[in-house]
Amino acid sequence: MARIALDAMGGDFAPKAPITGALLALQELDTAHTVQLVGQPDVIESQLSALLSGELAGATSVRNRVQIVEAPDVIEMSEKPTAGLRKKPKSSMVVGIKMQVDDESDAFVSAGNTGAQMATSAMLLKLQPGLTRPAIATVFPTARNPVVVLDSGANVDCSTRELLQFAWLGAVYAECIFARPNPSIGLLSIGEEPAKGNAVVKEANALFQKAGFNFHGNLEGRDLPNGASDRGPFDVVICDGFVGNIVLKFYEAVAPMILRLLSEHPGINPDDVRSALKGFDSSDYGGAPLLGCNGVSIICHGNSSPRAIKNAIKVAVRAVETGMNDQIGQRLEAAAPAIISAAADLA
Numbered sequence: 001m002a003r004i005a006l007d008a009m010g011g012d013f014a015p016k017a018p019i020t021g022a023l024l025a026l027q028e029l030d031t032a033h034t035v036q037l038v039g040q041p042d043v044i045e046s047q048l049s050a051l052l053s054g055e056l057a058g059a060t061s062v063r064n065r066v067q068i069v070e071a072p073d074v075i076e077m078s079e080k081p082t083a084g085l086r087k088k089p090k091s092s093m094v095v096g097i098k099m100q101v102d103d104e105s106d107a108f109v110s111a112g113n114t115g116a117q118m119a120t121s122a123m124l125l126k127l128q129p130g131l132t133r134p135a136i137a138t139v140f141p142t143a144r145n146p147v148v149v150l151d152s153g154a155n156v157d158c159s160t161r162e163l164l165q166f167a168w169l170g171a172v173y174a175e176c177i178f179a180r181p182n183p184s185i186g187l188l189s190i191g192e193e194p195a196k197g198n199a200v201v202k203e204a205n206a207l208f209q210k211a212g213f214n215f216h217g218n219l220e221g222r223d224l225p226n227g228a229s230d231r232g233p234f235d236v237v238i239c240d241g242f243v244g245n246i247v248l249k250f251y252e253a254v255a256p257m258i259l260r261l262l263s264e265h266p267g268i269n270p271d272d273v274r275s276a277l278k279g280f281d282s283s284d285y286g287g288a289p290l291l292g293c294n295g296v297s298i299i300c301h302g303n304s305s306p307r308a309i310k311n312a313i314k315v316a317v318r319a320v321e322t323g324m325n326d327q328i329g330q331r332l333e334a335a336a337p338a339i340i341s342a343a344a345d346l347a
Contacts, residue, residue, distance in 0.1 A: 001032040002320040004313050005096040005105040008039035008047075009074045010112025012303045015039065015047045018111060021309025023051060026062035028310070033317055036105055038069045038096040071095035074112075077302060081115030085123060093117060097124050100295045107296035107316035109287060111304040117297060118154050118290060125295035128329050133158070134292035135166045136241070136299060137173050138248055142227030148173055149188075149224075149237040152288065153245035160203040163187070163238055164211060168335045169291040169328060170236035171213050176324040177315070183235035186219035188243060192229065194218065200240070212335065221247065286311030289319060296325060 006022050008015045022035040037044050045068065052060050073091040075084045084094045093112055097120050099105035110117050122134055135151035150166050150173075151158065158166070167185050174183035187205055189197035194205045196218060208215040216234045223229040224237065224247070239247070262268050286308050287298035296319045300312045319325070 001034075002107065002317045003034050003036060003105045004316050004320075005036040005038055005069070005099050005108045006309070006313065007092045007096050007108070007110035007112050008037040008044050009071070009092040010110040011300065011309075012077075012111070013305070014111070015043055016051075017304060017306050018309050019044065019047045020051060020056065020306035021304075021313065022066065023056050023059040023062060024306055024310040025313040026065050027059055029314065029317060031065070034065045034067060035313065036067045036069050036096075036099065038071050038099075039074070039092040040072060041068050041070050044068050069095065069099070075116045077113050079113060079116065081113070081119040084113075084116045084120050094120055094124075097121055097295075097297065100125060106320045107298065109298040109300065109309070109312050109316050111287075111300035111302055111309065111312075114153070114299055114302075117299055121290050121293045121295070121297040125293040125297065127292055128294055128332050130332050131165055131292045133162055133165075134290045135169055136244075136288045137170060137291045138244070138288040140224060140237075140248075140251060142225055144227035144233055145235075146178070147224070147227055147235055147237055148178070149239070149244055149247070150291065151239065151241040151244050152248045153241045154290065155241040157242065158200065158240035160200050160207060163200065163204045163240070164207055165292070165332075167208060167211065167213060167236070167238050168331060170238060172324065172328045172331045173289070173291060174235045176322040176327055177318060178235065180235050182214050184214050184216040184233065185236045185238060186216040186223070186229070186234040188237050188239035188247075189218040189220070192218045192220060192231075204238075224251070286313070286315050289315065289324075291328065294325065294329070296320060 006018055008018050071092040073088040075088055075091045075093050084091055096108045101124050133155050136154045137148050137150040138152040139146045140149050148170055150170050171183050174180045189201045219229055227233055287300040290297040296316055298312050298316045
């Protein structure tokens, strides 16, 4: 059984999108799972009533698996990341994350202020032992199997040691969520040769070679859409958050651009194009987990659709069911000697 706390007030299309997504998810999930809608009760009740008496009348049967948790305040998208805990401790985000600390929930999902979610998750849930920063793990579709990229936005600047930590996090995520044993870990750079890249990437390449995981070597940007380099397929891509976020947003714009260009040509059926590019729809993957926190915190796009929220909830359930958080802790403990050794090499 998984209890998923959902920020009903977070996102550009709240409260309708998250509440709709919750009802859609519950219709597809096992009856043991529940969703806790965190936010302003009157607003949530009103939206639930409108949906269940209208476009989602068929979801009435799952209403008893929805709990409403009061949180009178909302952290706005424009507020500073630390504003939540300091200024709005009764916000939907802070209350929702704290529920895990109090063992009242198993995971948290939000399309609200990303910076605030990262800061609040790290401060309340705490980091796994040995980690210095969490990382956002985003699933990228490819011509082969999906791959996970981290960090995709949590940390603009990263040290070599932090990239090594991210590699271990990505390896566990690929094993738990993708069910891929001994996943192949690639390091994003400007060339496949170990000597290519900035100082941090070149140092990271040397460390990755002796870290104990399945190191694929350096990857170039062109390898990502293929899901493979000349040396074969890979499962995880490691980079700092500055590079990762730029790649993510570029990646998300490619499919809509292709769809628009091809749809303008006579004789091309737009529905066929959409079907061909369906795998590149980011809403298929829902949300990205903030890995490294001692808990489950799923970050969604601010403009998430109900479908994206639905799939983010399913990602959260999968993380709970697989014991991903515990596995990360166990693997980090096992990897501690390598991480400590790496830090000593860099000293």
